[in-house]
Amino acid sequence: MTLWTASDAVRATGGQASTDWQASGISIDTRSLKEGDLFIALKAARDGHDFVAQALNKGAAAAMVDHIPEGVPDDAPLLVVPDVMAALTALGAAGRARSRARVIAVTGSVGKTSTKEMLRDMLSGFGKTHAAEASFNNHWGVPVTLARLAPDADFAVIEIGMNQPGEIAPLAQLTRPHVAMITTIAPAHLEAFENIDGIAHEKASIFNALGAEGHAVFPCDLPTSPILRDAAMQSGATIWSFGYGSDRVRPADMTQTEAALVLRAHVGDMRVSVRLANAGAHFGMNGLGCLAVAQALGLDLARAALGLGHWQPPAGRGLRQTIVLDSVEELGFTLIDDAFNANPASLEAALEMLAKITPAQTQTGRRGRRIAILGDMLELGPDEQSLHEAIAQYPAIAAVDLVHCVGPRMAALSRRLPLRQRGRQVAQADDLTGLVHLLVAPGDVVLVKGSKGSLVSRVVDALRNLAVAEPGSRAHRKS
Structure with a gap:
């Protein structure tokens, strides 16, 4: 289906089209670009103009630019505008209006x-x-x-x-x-x-x-x-x-x-x-x-x-999975991936959910533990230390057997925890990724929670990589 024609985009943005083209989608990243997309050459961490040639080679219908980039022929399908960000905003407004x-x-x-x-x-x-x-x-x-x-x-x-x-x-x-x-x-x-x-x-x-x-x-x-x-x-x-x-x-x-x-x-x-x-x-x-x-x-x-009722928490926002460690004995642990974002309210709610889950008992009679791996909560301002310390007083944390803390802010929580709950305290997520095999055991329920910038998603990836990878196994099974 055609989403934007060259003439529609010209009317919306006030730009000039070098050729007559039709786009079926919008892309700002060549890594996810689909054939037929209009590529928007935004200037962010990298200048999107540097990727226009690559976008066109991957099948982009056209590219929105504020100049013709080096290496791109003059007859390439382009929408040339004075300012790419302003033109994108105008295109969005036109999309909404129609x-x-x-x-x-x-x-x-x-x-x-x-x-x-x-x-x-x-x-x-x-x-x-x-x-x-x-x-x-x-x-x-x-x-x-x-x-x-x-x-x-x-x-x-x-x-x-x-x-x-x-x-x-x-x-x-x-x-x-x-x-x-x-x-x-x-x-x-x-x-x-x-x-x-x-x-x-x-x-x-x-x-x-x-x-x-x-x-x-x-x-x-x-x-x-x-x-x-x-x-x-x-x-x-x-x-x-x-x-x-x-x-x-x-x-x-x-x-x-x-x-x-x-x-x-x-x-x-x-x-x-x-x-x-x-x-x-x-x-x-x-x-x-x-x-x-x-x-x-x-x-x-x-x-x-x-x-x-069809909705379930996605990866990074509360997705719950069973990580199978032994496909023959069906031994594994439950992973709750909540590593995309964190603030005091969402962290308390995640701990409350963890407290409600009963760890499994293995065939050997071992009962699993509730484990929390917590990364720094970011952008909390001058009260960030007291807000991290206050986690120790959340009612739900009393039900957690072990708390591993990641980052300098979570160190404040680690110091407030009783010794029986105090797990590893590391400066950054990468310090924990090589140790995950020592942190979990069959039957455990493991919550990983932190702000995106704390990078505890890397700990999630390491935990997932503990799963058996045998053909026909049920590793990474949603629970």
Whole structure:
């Protein structure tokens, strides 16, 4: 299917096309480029113009550039623009303008990407649904997502993030959502804000893009919820709060089992049940918020709940797997990969989930342990040491048998733990990767959690590599 023609892209960006071309997709990375994509030569860590020739050789339909790169012939299929980033933003705006999709924008301190994927699964049962790839939620990720939006899509889910004040409002205005959802407000990016109220005001600016026909969805049980409510009211949008204190969308109960989280909710006059496989309780409120979105869109709630039940935590965000160490005896351990992001709220929730899982007992009678491998939580500002120390006081950590700490910030936690729980404390993730065979045993349940920059995902990879690789084995089996 043709996504952009040369003439459409010229009208959108004000650029000049060297030839007549048609593109079926958008790419900003030659490593993931597909034949027929329009390659966008962004200038980031590397200048995308250096890869234009490679993109065209791999089958790109054309490249958006601000000059003809060296080694690229003058008659190559190009869209030449004054500024590539500005042109990408314009292309995203044009993609949004021509689409019939009902657009849902999602932000929050925790759970943006997971909630975006929940919404994708929920809405796919009602029509053609487009959603952001991975965590495409910044000044280039949002325009890319909108530029990829097919005109005939029924729904679009756009994730919006921030690192600094003033980033969310312009991205929300670009997105022009029908529904804007805030997952939660928690200590994250505190380096850039004076306090958590500042984070709430920034997140609440997503509602500025709503009008009287829009819908604002936000949690009502937070200390910062009044800030969110005030912003929603000022937008003139219909308010859909969710949480225990909501009169519109509230949980009746949430039951955590070893295999799933069962959420029963009151949505208006209806009672709805959702089963989230392999999910911890921290995903329950995200699911509740998705039900609020479904109600705002006027969707059938029973079908929405069924769609939500198809979702499972992805890699890096709570994916649970059984790592088989011996395919004959079927000995292995459970790995919970939550290595993509971490802040105090999400870490506490992950530990609560770990505490609910009962380690297995092997045929020899050995009972497994609950083990946490925790990497630094980043961007917490001047209180980062006390926030890491405070983990030792989380109620759920008492159920953890052993805690291995990765990074200089987590060293503060290691010092606070009782000796019986104190595992290895290392300066960086690579110091642990060669030791993973000493850290786990059959029957164990192992949580790996940390900010992406702590690189504890490398520990996850090393743990996965312990799996047997015999033909027909069930290594890396999802549980």
